[in-house]
Amino acid sequence: MDTLRDFFEDKRRETEQEAVLIPPMGAQLAAMIETRQIARRKHDLYWWIAGGLVFVLGAIGAGLYFRTYVAAFFERIAEIVVQIIGNITDYLKITGTSLAAGLSGARETAGSGFIEKATAEVSGWPVQVWYVVFLVGGVALLLGVDRLVRHRKPA
Amino acid sequence: MTQDIPNIQKTLSGDTRAYGALVDKYQSLIFVLVRGICKTTADAQEVTQDVFLKAYEQLHTFKGTASFRTWLYRIAYNTAISHVRKTKSRGKAGDAYMQEVMHTGSPLEEERDTEREAQYETLRQLVDELPPSDRMLIELYYYKEMKMDEVAYICGLTQSNAKVRIFRIRQKLQEAMSPS
Numbered sequence: 001m002d003t004l005r006d007f008f009e010d011k012r013r014e015t016e017q018e019a020v021l022i023p024p025m026g027a028q029l030a031a032m033i034e035t036r037q038i039a040r041r042k043h044d045l046y047w048w049i050a051g052g053l054v055f056v057l058g059a060i061g062a063g064l065y066f067r068t069y070v071a072a073f074f075e076r077i078a079e080i081v082v083q084i085i086g087n088i089t090d091y092l093k094i095t096g097t098s099l100a101a102g103l104s105g106a107r108e109t110a111g112s113g114f115i116e117k118a119t120a121e122v123s124g125w126p127v128q129v130w131y132v133v134f135l136v137g138g139v140a141l142l143l144g145v146d147r148l149v150r151h152r153k154p155a
Numbered sequence: 156m157t158q159d160i161p162n163i164q165k166t167l168s169g170d171t172r173a174y175g176a177l178v179d180k181y182q183s184l185i186f187v188l189v190r191g192i193c194k195t196t197a198d199a200q201e202v203t204q205d206v207f208l209k210a211y212e213q214l215h216t217f218k219g220t221a222s223f224r225t226w227l228y229r230i231a232y233n234t235a236i237s238h239v240r241k242t243k244s245r246g247k248a249g250d251a252y253m254q255e256v257m258h259t260g261s262p263l264e265e266e267r268d269t270e271r272e273a274q275y276e277t278l279r280q281l282v283d284e285l286p287p288s289d290r291m292l293i294e295l296y297y298y299k300e301m302k303m304d305e306v307a308y309i310c311g312l313t314q315s316n317a318k319v320r321i322f323r324i325r326q327k328l329q330e331a332m333s334p335s
Contacts (some may be wrong), residue, residue: 004328007278014157015190023202026175026182029207033171118203 089129098126159223166214174214178207181227188228189235191294192227194242195209202238206231221308228309239287263312276331281331293324294315 063070156311159180165173186203193199215227282290286308295306307317 003274003278003332004325005297007275008294010275011191012187012298015187016183017188018196019186022182022186024179024182024197025200025204025207026177026179027172029204030171030175032212033174033208124333 022128095128095132098128160219163214163217163223166211174211177223181224182207184224185227186233186295188291188298189238192235192239192290198238198242202231202235205238206234209234221305222332225305225308228295228305229311232295232309236287236291277332279326281328289320289324292320293328296321 159177162173162177166177182203185206186199188200189202189206190196193202206227212228213230217223221229282293286295292306292310295301296303297307303317304314306321307314310317312320
């Protein structure tokens with residue numbers, strides 16, 4: 001339908017004539033964006049400062065008002081932390097002892113076949129050693145994947 | 156549009172003057188597109204400005220899968236349609252546009268014969284009666300150097316869906332134009 005095409009082309013030409021008369025708005029828009037950004041940054045900064053102050057004052061006020069409960073809460077936290085640290089220390093001690101025992105076992109069996117020795121050795125490891133091995137392996141795997149994802153080249 | 160990439164990268168790193176250069180380059184194209192459905196030149200100028208402000212805010216989402224021009228057109232399409240819906244000015248857009256064009260008195264207008272003028276007037280009224288999205292679609296379809304896949308991307312449609320809708324709009328206009 002040529003009439004339609006002609007109509008839209010004429011319409012576009014007319015609009016293009018209008019467009020020519022419009023002054024370039026690039027500089028004006030860039031200035032407007034800069035002004036907005038400065039205003040936004042100021043606004044964000046004020047909100048952070050006001051929010052931080054309110055939070056700190058609220059925390060201080062609440063701490064003073066509920067000081068007996070706060071003290072009990074921190075005491076409980078301290079107990080839990082001490083307990084966890086004790087558990088970890090015990091775990092590490094047991095793991096260290098097991099590893100030392102395993103290594104001495106490996107030295108004693110030296111001389112027979114390598115595969116048999118290695119199998120006997122590995123199967124003799126306590127479960128704590130396996131935890132550590134799998135933990136290290138898992139972390140290494142995650143780090144490897146992370147590195148690959150971060151350093152991939154864009155298609 | 157690979158020549159835009161340095162300016163886009165500069166803009167993303169905070170250089171607003173680089174963005175100003177992009178605005179200067181594309182403002183006419185965007186204006187022509189949005190003018191099609193805006194009531195007045197001032198309205199179209201306002202929408203054009205909004206388009207570039209939105210584009211600046213969303214520039215980090217530009218992946219380069221489409222050209223920068225097409226990406227801008229998509230923003231312009233959505234902004235213009237939401238503007239028309241908000242202001243509800245589309246109903247009177249045709250009259251205002253007609254009046255403005257008549258007063259402009261461009262040489263093109265003077266050259267047209269009366270029969271053609273009457274046909275154009277009918278068409279203008281018909282196009283003005285279309286919903287904003289259909290109107291943009293048909294304008295984009297007749298826009299120079301615009302491929303169907305670009306039109307579909309801008310309107311957020313599949314290529315086949317865009318084709319069907321354009322076919323129906325053209326058919327509708329054709330039927331309304333033909334003498335009963």
